[in-house]
Amino acid sequence: xxxxxxxxxxxxxxxxxxxxxxxxxxxxxxxxxxxxxxxxxxxxxxxxxxxxxxxxxxxxxxxxxxxxxxxxxxxxxxxxxxxxxxxxxxxxxxxxxxxxxxxxxxxxxxxxxxxxxxxxxxxxxxxxxxxxxxxxxxxxxxxxxxxxxxxxxxxxxxxxxxxxxxxxxxxxxxxxxxxxxxxxxxxxxxxxxxxxxxxxxxxxx
Amino acid sequence: xxxxxxxxxxxxxxxxxxxxxxxxxxxxxxxxxxxxxxxxxxxxxxxxxxxxxxxxxxxxxxxxxxxxxxxxxxxxxxxxxxxxxxxxxxxxxxxxxxxxxxxxxxxxxxxxxxxxxxxxxxxxxxxxxxxxxxxxxxxxxxxxxxxxxxxxxxxxxxxxxxxxxxxxxxxxxxxxxxxxxxxxxxxxxxxxxxxxxxxxxxxxx
DNA sequence: TAAACTAGTAAGCAACTACTTACTTACTGC
DNA sequence: GCAGTAAGTAAGTAGTTGCTTACTAGTTTA
Numbered sequence: 001x002x003x004x005x006x007x008x009x010x011x012x013x014x015x016x017x018x019x020x021x022x023x024x025x026x027x028x029x030x031x032x033x034x035x036x037x038x039x040x041x042x043x044x045x046x047x048x049x050x051x052x053x054x055x056x057x058x059x060x061x062x063x064x065x066x067x068x069x070x071x072x073x074x075x076x077x078x079x080x081x082x083x084x085x086x087x088x089x090x091x092x093x094x095x096x097x098x099x100x101x102x103x104x105x106x107x108x109x110x111x112x113x114x115x116x117x118x119x120x121x122x123x124x125x126x127x128x129x130x131x132x133x134x135x136x137x138x139x140x141x142x143x144x145x146x147x148x149x150x151x152x153x154x155x156x157x158x159x160x161x162x163x164x165x166x167x168x169x170x171x172x173x174x175x176x177x178x179x180x181x182x183x184x185x186x187x188x189x190x191x192x193x194x195x196x197x198x199x200x201x202x203x204x205x
Numbered sequence: 206x207x208x209x210x211x212x213x214x215x216x217x218x219x220x221x222x223x224x225x226x227x228x229x230x231x232x233x234x235x236x237x238x239x240x241x242x243x244x245x246x247x248x249x250x251x252x253x254x255x256x257x258x259x260x261x262x263x264x265x266x267x268x269x270x271x272x273x274x275x276x277x278x279x280x281x282x283x284x285x286x287x288x289x290x291x292x293x294x295x296x297x298x299x300x301x302x303x304x305x306x307x308x309x310x311x312x313x314x315x316x317x318x319x320x321x322x323x324x325x326x327x328x329x330x331x332x333x334x335x336x337x338x339x340x341x342x343x344x345x346x347x348x349x350x351x352x353x354x355x356x357x358x359x360x361x362x363x364x365x366x367x368x369x370x371x372x373x374x375x376x377x378x379x380x381x382x383x384x385x386x387x388x389x390x391x392x393x394x395x396x397x398x399x400x401x402x403x404x405x406x407x408x409x410x
Numbered sequence: 411t412a413a414a415c416t417a418g419t420a421a422g423c424a425a426c427t428a429c430t431t432a433c434t435t436a437c438t439g440c
Numbered sequence: 441g442c443a444g445t446a447a448g449t450a451a452g453t454a455g456t457t458g459c460t461t462a463c464t465a466g467t468t469t470a
Contacts, residue, residue, distance in 0.1 A: 008435085008437080008446085008447055009447080010446090011446080011447075014447080027323075029323060030237075030318075030321040030322050030323065031321075032235075032238070032318070035426085035428085036427080036429085037426085037427080037428090045448080045449095046448065046449055046450075047428090047449095048429085048430080048431090048448080048449070048450080049448055051428090051429065051430080052447055052448075053447090056428080057428065057429090112317060112321075112378075113235075115378065115381050115382065116235040116236075116237070116314050116317075116318065118232075118234060118235065118384060128382045131382060152402065156395045156399065159392065159395035159398070159399055160399060162372070162376065162379055162392065162396055163368075163372050163375060163396050163399055163400065165375050165378070166373070166375015167367070167368050167375070168371070169371055169374040169375050169378055170367050170368060170370050170371015170372070170374050170375070171367065173370070173371065173374055174367055176321065176323075177320065177333045177336060187367065190361045190363070191368050193361070193364070194360070194361065194365060194368055194403050195368065195403065197357065197403055198400065198402055198403030202407045212417085212466095213416085213417050213418070213465090213466065214417075215417090216416080216417080240456080240457065240458080241457080241458060242456085242457080242458090250418080251419055252419095252459090253418080253420080253421090253459085253460080254418055255459095256458090256459065256460080257416080257418075261459080262458065
């Protein structure tokens, strides 16, 4: 069957389509089991055509991480900078992260899968680099909040950042158990409310 | 090379050895990439010999989960029942879980890997069943603590359980980023201290 | 002590993997 | 209007995977 004119796409558009397909498959399949054949047929393309746009599967995986990095960090910074008060900023980051996961359920699976690779592969290095910048974003707000006297005295800011990311991880895990992300926003609100009371200085009830 | 008498092991001992090998490989390799060939050569056995003890790879995977279930839940219940006060029990469970992960770093990787399988495979079902019993254990202590008036009024116990497991997940993720579990116990103490102040009723500082 | 059983080996098979090659067809600049 | 290039196809290759088969050698037991 000869392809029509609409079949042919400029490589930049195809690359974006391929990356999106990988993340879509990650949401319903587990990234470790994704094959280049599966990606191709998910787009309606021949297997060989994939390699016109990415030289190797590893290069494609790297491009997926770069996409996630750019998208997620942009949204998180935007959410954080939307609020003057650092605690409000933390809340906005928490919910922006949640919304991103709801919109792209394959992303946390993909990221965690790469984190499992124990050796210092370039993939894992980029993921850990991104998470490092995530922690910096959180630490800056936490320190700002501390300087305002809004946080508990002697609060371990490092542990507070770990708890922040970890609670999101817990929400993701719950969503993976259920197999969908419905109700995740509400659960995120409830969890952040508890987190907030964990770090805030005690006020009169 | 003919095998000596010590080569031959009763199947029960070999099964335990094989399960241990899978978890050891999970700690340093990522469970998705483990092959039956790799398991066999890790023990110093022929590939075909594996299938004398487990009919299929899936059966072996199931046995690994059963082992984790029995070991982990036994320790968590023992830790919980060691304390009369529910908050002390929660702390003991948190640290018992941490100790288990430090002792068996492959376990959380293995578990999370199975959780990623989206379909209702028997593997995923058992994992989600175990996590359900974990939540029950937590909910019972949280409700007990609430009945003692130790918790904040209007605390969302469901979200509190999610935050409990999630914060452990966050610690595991941090350990995976660093590639080892050194310092995990100290980090766990700090994180639980914050968690504790999140759920406890406010006292005079 | 012979028979049944069990734990092991060595070799190989069918299916699947990432990737390549040879070729075709559409778009673009001169 | 045509040459060069880029996106696509179809078929194939080498390596790996889970699993099987045919055979060997210890162990148990009637």
